[in-house]
Amino acid sequence: MLSKTAFDAQTPTSSAGDALIRCKGLCKSFGELTVVHDLDLAIPAGTCFGLLGPNGAGKSTTLRMILGQSPPSGGVLEVFGKDIRHHGRDIRARTGVVPQADTLDPDFSVIENITIYARYFGLRPGVMRHEIDELLNLVELSDRRHSRVSTLSGGMKRRLTIARALVNDPELLVLDEPTTGLDPQARHLVWALINGLKRSGKTIILTTHYLEEAERLCDNLVLIDHGYVVARGTTKELIATHCEKTVLEIRNTLDPLQKKTIQNAATRLEYSGDTTYAYADDPTALTTAIDRLGLEQVLHRQATLEDVFLRLTGRGIRD
Amino acid sequence: MKRRRQPLVRHQAFAVWQRNFLVWRKLIAPSLVVHFGEPLIYLLGLGYGLGLFIGKMAGMPYLAFLASGFIASSAMNTASFEAMWSVYTRMVPQRTYEALLATPIEVNDIVVGELLWCATKSTIAGCAILIVAVFLGAVSDLSALLSIPLLFVIGFCFAALAMIVTALANGYEFFSYYITLVITPMFILCGVFYPTTTLPEGMQQVIQFLPLTHAVALVRPLVTGQELIAPFQHLLVLIAFGAVGTGLTIILIRRRLII
Numbered sequence: 001m002l003s004k005t006a007f008d009a010q011t012p013t014s015s016a017g018d019a020l021i022r023c024k025g026l027c028k029s030f031g032e033l034t035v036v037h038d039l040d041l042a043i044p045a046g047t048c049f050g051l052l053g054p055n056g057a058g059k060s061t062t063l064r065m066i067l068g069q070s071p072p073s074g075g076v077l078e079v080f081g082k083d084i085r086h087h088g089r090d091i092r093a094r095t096g097v098v099p100q101a102d103t104l105d106p107d108f109s110v111i112e113n114i115t116i117y118a119r120y121f122g123l124r125p126g127v128m129r130h131e132i133d134e135l136l137n138l139v140e141l142s143d144r145r146h147s148r149v150s151t152l153s154g155g156m157k158r159r160l161t162i163a164r165a166l167v168n169d170p171e172l173l174v175l176d177e178p179t180t181g182l183d184p185q186a187r188h189l190v191w192a193l194i195n196g197l198k199r200s201g202k203t204i205i206l207t208t209h210y211l212e213e214a215e216r217l218c219d220n221l222v223l224i225d226h227g228y229v230v231a232r233g234t235t236k237e238l239i240a241t242h243c244e245k246t247v248l249e250i251r252n253t254l255d256p257l258q259k260k261t262i263q264n265a266a267t268r269l270e271y272s273g274d275t276t277y278a279y280a281d282d283p284t285a286l287t288t289a290i291d292r293l294g295l296e297q298v299l300h301r302q303a304t305l306e307d308v309f310l311r312l313t314g315r316g317i318r319d
Numbered sequence: 320m321k322r323r324r325q326p327l328v329r330h331q332a333f334a335v336w337q338r339n340f341l342v343w344r345k346l347i348a349p350s351l352v353v354h355f356g357e358p359l360i361y362l363l364g365l366g367y368g369l370g371l372f373i374g375k376m377a378g379m380p381y382l383a384f385l386a387s388g389f390i391a392s393s394a395m396n397t398a399s400f401e402a403m404w405s406v407y408t409r410m411v412p413q414r415t416y417e418a419l420l421a422t423p424i425e426v427n428d429i430v431v432g433e434l435l436w437c438a439t440k441s442t443i444a445g446c447a448i449l450i451v452a453v454f455l456g457a458v459s460d461l462s463a464l465l466s467i468p469l470l471f472v473i474g475f476c477f478a479a480l481a482m483i484v485t486a487l488a489n490g491y492e493f494f495s496y497y498i499t500l501v502i503t504p505m506f507i508l509c510g511v512f513y514p515t516t517t518l519p520e521g522m523q524q525v526i527q528f529l530p531l532t533h534a535v536a537l538v539r540p541l542v543t544g545q546e547l548i549a550p551f552q553h554l555l556v557l558i559a560f561g562a563v564g565t566g567l568t569i570i571l572i573r574r575r576l577i578i
Contacts, residue, residue: 030578069420070578089423097421103414107342116341119334120422168422 020045020172020203021066025075028061035061037227048204050218054313058227059207063176067092093121096165100176102157104149111145114164121168135163155186162193173197175206179213191216211305225313235305242311243303244279248286251275251297258293265289328431331424335432354447362386362455377514379543386452387542388511390445390466391473391534397444398474399502401437402481403494416576426573434478434565441474442467460544473534476557479564486571505531530560
């Protein structure tokens, strides 16, 4: 086993001393295919950490390794200071998981889903009625406690999954794409829930490909692609390092001459579908050019994580 | 790398059992109709119908012969079906195992919990036939009560074998092979309908390697009050099949899920 000091010397974060999850040179291969390359992470307790990347980037595999559901092919991975290879059970006992797919028990009611899950942790749901009531209140499902899971909406199911993940009062929460497939209202409710949990001191690691979600929730994040870390830092740091300050999205179809004019005024251009993205730190020259060309379908906005994401991982479709 | 030895059964296995029991309890009405209705039809139809022509078989009324065979074969069927269709449903489309593996529960807890549940359900199914048989006057001895714990062992054995198939399955269609090639031949050949001594010599040798032969050899004497012959030998065969099946299932399910 690697000694603790050897770790601290190399981890990038200054607060690595109290990191709740740390991995060093973590690798995962399936036969010839390597899906996680040499991953280094140090996630401090009490923070929300985001794993971002397109589909197939290695996000879920990394989470599975953290939960001891997938043995690493190489490197070191410690959660709560314990080696995942030997302490998977202990680690999961202190962790709450919201999986990407719905894993609720369709034969059970809302409250039964929670009580059965408590038993899996060796807890006695009979003596924790009060705690379970509080969980149902927290996720706003008190009035649906006896409903069958099959009658719940997607947002309710996700909230129930979150309540279920909290039944063992975990120190660490692992959320795999917690809002994928939810409508905007449901998504905001889940965000509010996650922010509340963050404030209550839980350490959270989440994967997402919604950049807005990462900006709202994550203190720190890494952007991974094809199993490699392509960028890391806070949202602000990532935008400052990898992208110009402002973007003009031009929906008009541009003729070569117009394109040339805009290209001269911008730092760089990107194309996606029928939209042209013109980037610049100082947009004055760009706006002047666009006014002169008489283009109307233009959106002027600040750069977001999405621009960083698209710049670093490209615009090609991933399946 | 050093591998830690894990205990085979932990209390978590019981939590898995409990989950399945609670689901069963919710759906108890259709379940009991199947458990009681099916043997009733079989025993009335075949036992009385065929029994009229057959009269006695192996020194007992045909109804008693058939009922005691059915008790064993229904434990086999119930365990096999539960360990294939129901277990596969929980493992794949319903993602119950994914939820379980996010808790301190591990693959061996799941497998043992599932097998204990399949054995429980087999015992329930076997008891249902036993009760029907009592009412039809096919049970003659109190020793029939001893068949109840035996049904649990039989159920565990067949569930462990069937779950190997489930661990390898990529869809429900796959189970047809096991049913057609393993379960049905056992049902026909292992002494449920007629004494195995009527089979050709070579066939009698072959069926000694099939667990249902040993299950029937134990259940029939207990239910009909006849003398048990080599009970520990038969029991040992069932336990051996169960143990090998359990070990293999744990390895295969772990290989399938912990990747």
